[in-house]
Amino acid sequence: MKKCNPFRQPLCILTLGVGLSMAVSTAYADLLEEVKERGVLNIGTEFHFAPFAYLEAGQQSGLNLELMERIGEELEVSINWIDLPWPSVLPGLEAGNYDFVAGPAMITRERKLRYNFTLPIAEATVALLKRADDDSIQTPEDLSGKTAGGGRGTAQLEQLQAFAAELPEPPAITEYVDYSQTYADLAAGRIDAVANSLPNIAYTATQRPMFEVVHPPFGQPAYFGYMARNDEASASLIDAINEIILSMHEDGSFEELQTKWFGQPMEVPIEDFEPEI
Amino acid sequence: MTFDLTIITANAGAIWNAFLVTIYTWLAGSALGIVAGLVIAALMLFGGRPLQLLLRGVIELVRGTPFLVILFLVYYGGPAFGVRLGAVTAGVLCIAGYSSVYFAEIFRSGFAAVPRGQLEAGECLGLSRFDLLWRVQLPQMLVLILPAIVNMLTILCKETAVLSIITVPELTAVLTGIGTRTFTFIETLLVLCIAYLLLIEITSRAGRWLERRVGTYLQR
């Protein structure tokens, strides 16, 4: 029988196809221009981070939505939200699956080297959330010998780990895929405290009286920002968004947004700054 | 793209512990699943009609539900009934429960494959039902179903990755955690792929070796 194989051809086609698509995908030199041409700003986020992004009656709600809608209006583009588990969000940005991350994420020195952050949008200092009926935790140090939870791949978790290591009896720390699950386990009694940024847990405590914030925050002072890739193309997008944020600071609408979602305005830097963590 | 494998060596201890958690949840879950599967299969064969129908229903329900959803039900739904399992315990029990219905099906088909004539011969010799099951059916069946069992074990090994979603500190959880923290997504994923490929390959090789060894008893 003659040896004839039908699959040499498809293989060639496949190789060719991959090669071609690589050639076609020449990136724009300017992300802002590309986004405007597309008419859509693709944003990666996680819908388990109240009050920034969460679902109410199945619909997205929170500060991210309102702030980015406003920014989208100014840039004359619509916003396409992509909800991902947090451990997938930063790799997805680096891979180029979307233009921007409105997580928000804590601005750390390490992350600042890796990504291009917007101006801060809120305070992000980390504190503990506990069950309101648990009297054994009055100060953050009372966590010694207990159990705590944080989000996998978050800077908040790292702050918790650093703090826990200093305690006389370091608490057992569980890593969760998202913060909704940490609150659920705190309510269920599997853990004694959740470490997250102050705006998040303060909001959660007002929504669910079964929880209470442990004062003072144990983490270093820190801020939340949005981010893009750290390449030249993304700089234009970040600049444009920063300008809009500054103008919102001036006309008072930024403080209005903060008051609506955090109960009070927050002092945040309005220029580039060096993070303390 | 930079490629930095030092991050793996720097976290070798944590990764090794995670590997042990993967092995533990996988093997403990599978072992319990096999025992439960055997019990279910025996009940299906020898239980009364109502029991059979009930078990049939449970099997269909478990087989129709994704493993992740079963995990969510047990881990996050449990506390509503005062059942607060730890993540690792919940993981082991879910693997056991999920796999037991598949193992039961495998055992059932194995029992069915043992020629009826042998059972009748055994009965004529005065063997009890239990003796028939234990000494005649089980040994032959085990040889017949070995490939299916090994296949199921490889499937369960991969299912342990899903446990990362309910905080079990196994390989996938720990390596993706390191990846996100240190921005070494590609490196950690690569190590993750290699680890699972190795586990699966070792399992199937061991399975094939075992098949050859026990297979000789059948070919007489």
Place this chain on the structure above:
Amino acid sequence: MFDWPTFVFSLPLLGKALLITLQTSLLGNAFGFVIAILISSMQLAKMPLLRRLGGSYIFIFRGVPLLVQLLVIYYLAPMLGLPNLSPMVAAVLALSLCSGAYIAEILRGGLMAIPPGQREAAHLLGMSRPAILLRIELPQAVQSTLPSLVNELVLLIKASALVSVVGLADLTRVAQNLAASDYLFFQHYLVLAGIYCLINIPLTMFGRRLERHLQRSLA
């Protein structure tokens, strides 16, 4: 224990998400089938290189958990020239590649069961190798393996519960989101399991009927 108003309210949301789940798994199954044809015939090819390539494909895609495959594709596809990968494309791509490996194993069994005489006869009649595969061998292989193929579809629908890691709001993700907003974990996950069962159990039963039918026609 069961909050009916919440249940009624959640139904339209879950319905929409169910369509996403079905769309993803059906597309994944369809493309997976095409991949499987390619891979299974590579495995049965005469050239050692092709056989090895087919074998490696199956080794990799059956040896790595789907959850990890999803992450790999999500992080790496843009490097292969697919920037701005939408969640749907990423999910379908991953499910196709994975199910391709499993379906290939099923089809290979079906193809191997066909008497070689048929191929030789068709060859003598002047049919090309692709024509023999697509018009003579494949239909028979599909017919004899249909129950396994249906079973594979059920497995894929269940596997699709993981696609939210690439940003797709599928049935499982929507139920998870609903549970996070009202803490009714047990109820939402019970409903979720129920919906999967409503799809999967009839499919399984259909597969079993096919199998009985097949056994009768072979007997």
